[in-house]
Amino acid sequence: MTVVFLSGSRHIGRLTADVRQRLNNIVENGLSIVVGDANGADRAMQAHLAELRYKDVTVYFVGEAPRNNVGAWSTQRIEGDPKLSGRDFYAQKDKHMSKLCDFGLVLWNGKSPGSVQNMLWLAEEGKKSVVYFAPERHFHCLKTHEDVVELLMKCDDDVLDDLNKKIELPPSLRRATRRQPTLDLW
Numbered sequence: 694m695t696v697v698f699l700s701g702s703r704h705i706g707r708l709t710a711d712v713r714q715r716l717n718n719i720v721e722n723g724l725s726i727v728v729g730d731a732n733g734a735d736r737a738m739q740a741h742l743a744e745l746r747y748k749d750v751t752v753y754f755v756g757e758a759p760r761n762n763v764g765a766w767s768t769q770r771i772e773g774d775p776k777l778s779g780r781d782f783y784a785q786k787d788k789h790m791s792k793l794c795d796f797g798l799v800l801w802n803g804k805s806p807g808s809v810q811n812m813l814w815l816a817e818e819g820k821k822s823v824v825y826f827a828p829e830r831h832f833h834c835l836k837t838h839e840d841v842v843e844l845l846m847k848c849d850d851d852v853l854d855d856l857n858k859k860i861e862l863p864p865s866l867r868r869a870t871r872r873q874p875t876l877d878l879w
Contacts, residue, residue: 694724694725695722695724695725695795695796696724696725696726696727696793696794696795697719697724697725697726697727697794697795697796697797697798698727698728698787698790698791698793698794698796698797698798698811698815699716699726699727699728699729699734699735699738699797699798700728700729700734700735700787700790700797700798700799700800700807700808700811701733701734701735701737701738701799701800701801701805701808701825702733702734702800702801702802702804702805702807702808702827703731703732703733703734703735703805703807704733704802704804704805705733705734705737705800705801705802705827706732706733706734706736706737707737708737708738708741708800709825709830711825711830711832712738712800712825713741715798715823715825715832716738716741716742716745716798717745719798720742720745720747723749724749725749725751726742726747726749726750726751727750727751727753727769727790727793727794728742728750728751728752728753729752729753729754729783729786729787729790730752730753730754730759730760730761730762730786731760731761731783732760732761734800735761736761736763737800738800739752739761739762739763739764740763742763742764743763743764746764747764748766750764750766750767751766751767751768751769752766752767752768752769753768753769753770753771753786753787753789753790754768754769754770754771754786755770755771755772755773755782755783755785755786756770756773756782771785771786771789773785773786780806780807780859783807784807784810787807787810787811787814788814791811791814791815791817791818791820792814792818794815794820795820796815796820796821796822796823797811797812797815797820797821797822797823798822798823798825799811799812799815799822799823799824799825800824800825800827801824801825801826801827802827802828803826803827803828803847803848803852804848804852804855804856806855806856806859806860808824809841809845809856809860810860812824812835812841812844813838813841813860815835816835816836816837816838816840816841817838819836820836821834821835821836822834822835822836823835824844826844826847828847829847
């Protein structure tokens with residue numbers, strides 16, 4: 694059974710028609726879905742899948758109980774490191790899902806470090822991800838770290854610096870995302 698890992702930015706609360714169509718295609722093909730429990734993209738995708746009454750969904754979470762399980766699907770608790778907090782605590786479930794899936798669908802607002810981390814984990818696992826890049830309203834197919842870098846190059850330097858601080862990009866990616874200064878020749 695093919696497993697799809699759905700993830701995305703907490704700042705994406707509504708799905709575009711293109712994203713809904715991608716989810717419809719996953720359902721029509723009878724693929725197994727794993728999704729997180731966060732607000733934003735996770736919850737929005739859960740809501741669409743619940744509207745479709747799709748059953749082959751598992752909601753992954755860390756902590757005591759899922760924050761969102763719109764379709765009352767089966768759940769899978771990931772034993773989290775209690776020393777971690779915030780994004781690092783909740784990311785533990787994402788790392789697990791990136792290992793067990795066959796490919797990912799990521800909805801990215803162009804700033805969220807968690808979504809970039811998921812893209813990187815999927816690439817490390819040699820798995821494809823289809824990334825909806827919200828600023829362009831366009832899908833990108835990624836498989837390697839180089840593909841992730843190419844997408845990151847669409848971001849401005851402030852966003853890249855912020856991502857670098859929050860998710861510790863690998864050295865090759867840190868070098869690649871540094872833009873060369875431009876010369877202002879009068």
